[in-house]
Amino acid sequence: MGDAATEVTRDRHRTACQKIAADRGWDIIDEYVDQSISATDKSKKRPAYDRMVADYKAGLIDAILCWDLDRLTRQPRELEDWVDAAKDRGLKLVTANGEADLTTDGGRMFARVKAAVAAGEVERKAARQSLAQAQRARQGRAPKGTRPLGYTTDGDVVEHEAAAVRKIYELFAVPDGVTIAALAAGLSGKTGDHIPKGLPVLPSHTRTLMIERNQRREAEGLKLKEVPDDKPWTSSTVLGILRNPRYAGYSTYTPKTLPPKDPDDPNGSKRRSWRASILRDEQNEPVMGLWEPVVPEQLWWAVQARLDEPVRITNKLGNVQRKHLGSGLFMCGICDGPVRSHSTRYRCAGHVMRSREQIDDWVLRIIRERLSRPDLRDVMPDQDDPRIAEIDEQIAQHKGKVKRAESDYDAEIIEGFDLKRIRDRENARIDALEAERRKLTATVGLSPVLDAKDPVRAFEDADLAIKRRVIDFFVEVRLYPHPRGRKTFDPETVKVTPKTRR
The missing domain is CATH 1.10.287 (Helix Hairpins)
Known part of the structure; x- marks a missing residue:
């Protein structure tokens, strides 16, 4: 229904209610309108309805007029609250068509029957819609609803958005790489040492969707709606992108009713719910969609593996990004535990305290030499x-x-x-x-360096997260105590061991 028709309908309802108030000699205290918010879905917030309930409880109103009972509520539980109010506190609740007067036993009976019929119809409609959605998913067709970033509603690729999605996946797939917050900041156009380079800047998806809707409304001759201001991207939105199996080409379907989460089952975590939505056939194989994947399957799974890391699940501060080349990556030669950054040094308490600058320079020299060899492609696993x-x-x-x-x-x-x-x-x-x-999938996210014409130059220009990942791919680094009294750097105290690659 268009805006003009909605306005006419609302005015007609208002006029009918005003006439009843005038006929009964009632003063209208306030008007409560929840425009375009259904009374069917109990999960929907209805601000005006909630305000009306609060006003009644505060004693500001003692009668309610509405066009029809289903304009007030379609929830039997809510109706019983109003029935109790009518019986116990004398609330007068009258509909404009005269069908539901809760001040009489016949009106209450009719209201209950009507609410039950309405609830049954809602359930039948929801069941039909769920069956249709499940059928679309089994056929691999794009689901209806709001389009995700990178796709049209029909499942066609929006290339400039898809490029941003690919970059998000490539950057995040790197272990100990950029944070979700840094990706959100990069999409919003912010800069800084912790923000990845080369990430496209996009307007908020909410703003883009409203602009597109207004274009369709304009073509239909309808009134345009207000376009929200361009707000920064949020971490929750980026997380939704990283969790969405549709980007890997998987068809998804999530039933309305899900079993309760089992706290003893790590696979029951909300962080895995997107993975659980992947539809599978009789042989338990994922059903592939008819649309073009934006990211390779192995890249999507690599991202899920990082998202599922225990440090991310238990982290309360949201900061899991390393700020130094070897922190948590290089190991102590005495106990084999990871070293940590301490001021300008790498430190393993009681074992090693080394100059961070000297260690980094030595390790980077070795990695540059390795990247300059002609056999670089031979060590890369087949993706x-x-x-x-x-x-x-x-x-x-x-x-x-x-x-x-x-x-x-x-x-x-x-x-x-x-x-x-x-x-x-x-x-x-x-x-x-x-x-x-x-x-x-060890090289996922490293293609900007390993596939470059000049890998050494690409490594120099890469973000810290990529550099750490390249180092971890090629070598293990162990630090030993530096000889006392010796001021010059001793390479023998840093053991850099190549990792075996097939």
């Missing part, structure tokens, strides 16, 4: 390795065993200790498979 697909299939099978065990527990076929044993066993196997997949 199309069929083993990656096998791993995904095996992980799905192990997760299926956990789900079956949970069903058996609910049916009282197995005991709680059996469920825990199965979970522990299968989750351990899943962890091992995911670790293997991370090794096979």
Whole structure:
């Protein structure tokens, strides 16, 4: 319904209610209008309705007029609150068509029947819509609704947005790389040492969508709606992009009703809900969409692996980005633990205290030499390795065993200790498979350096996160105490061991 028609309807409803008030000699205290907000969905916020409830509880009103009962509420629970108010406190609630007068027993009965019928119709409509959405997903068709960044509503690629999505994935896939907050800042056009280079700057997606809607409204001769100001991108929006399986080409479907989260099941975390929405066929294979993927499957999975890292799940400060080349990456030669930055030094308490500048210069010299060799491409793993697909299939099978065990527990076929044993066993196997997949996708996000015409120059120009990832790909670095009394740097105290690559 267009804005003009909506305005006419609202005026007609208002006039009818005003006439009833005049006929009964009632004074109109206030008017409560929730424009274009359905009374059907109990999850929707209805500010005017909530204000009306508060005014009634405060004693400011003792009668309510509405066009029809379903304009007030379609929730049987809410209706019972108004029924109690009419019986216990004398509230007068009258509809303009005279069908639901809660001051009489017949009116209350009719209201309850009408609310029950309305709720039943809502449930039937929701079931039809869910079946249609599930069918679209099984067919691999793009879901209806708000378009995601990088795609049209029909599933066609919006190239300039897709380029930003690819860059987001490539930057974030690097372990200990850029933070989600830094990606949001980069998309918003901010600069700084912690913000990645080369990330396209985009207006907020909310603003872009409203501009597109207004273009359609203008073509239909409808009144334009206010376009929101361009606000900075938020971390939650970027996280939604990184979690969305559609970018890897997976068809998704999430039922309206989901089982309650099990706190003992790490796979039940909200951070994995996007992965759980991937639709699978009878053979437990992911259903692929008919649209063009924006990122490779292995890159999407590498991003999920980083998002699922325990340090990210338990981190409360939101800062998991390293600020120094070797912090947490280089190891102590005495205890094999990671060294930390301490002022201008790398430190392992009680074992090693070394000059950060000297160590970094030595390690970078070795990496530059390695990148300059002509056999660089020979050490890179094949990103199309069929083993990656096998791993995904095996992980799905192990997760299926956990789900079956949970069903058996609910049916009282197995005991709680059996469920825990199965979970522990299968989750351990899943962890091992995911670790293997991370090794096979080791170069994800490093193509700007390893595929460059001049890898050494590309390495020099790269962000700190990429440099750390390149170092970690090629070598292990262990620091030993520097000889006492010697001022010059001794390379023998830094053991740089090449990593074996197939």
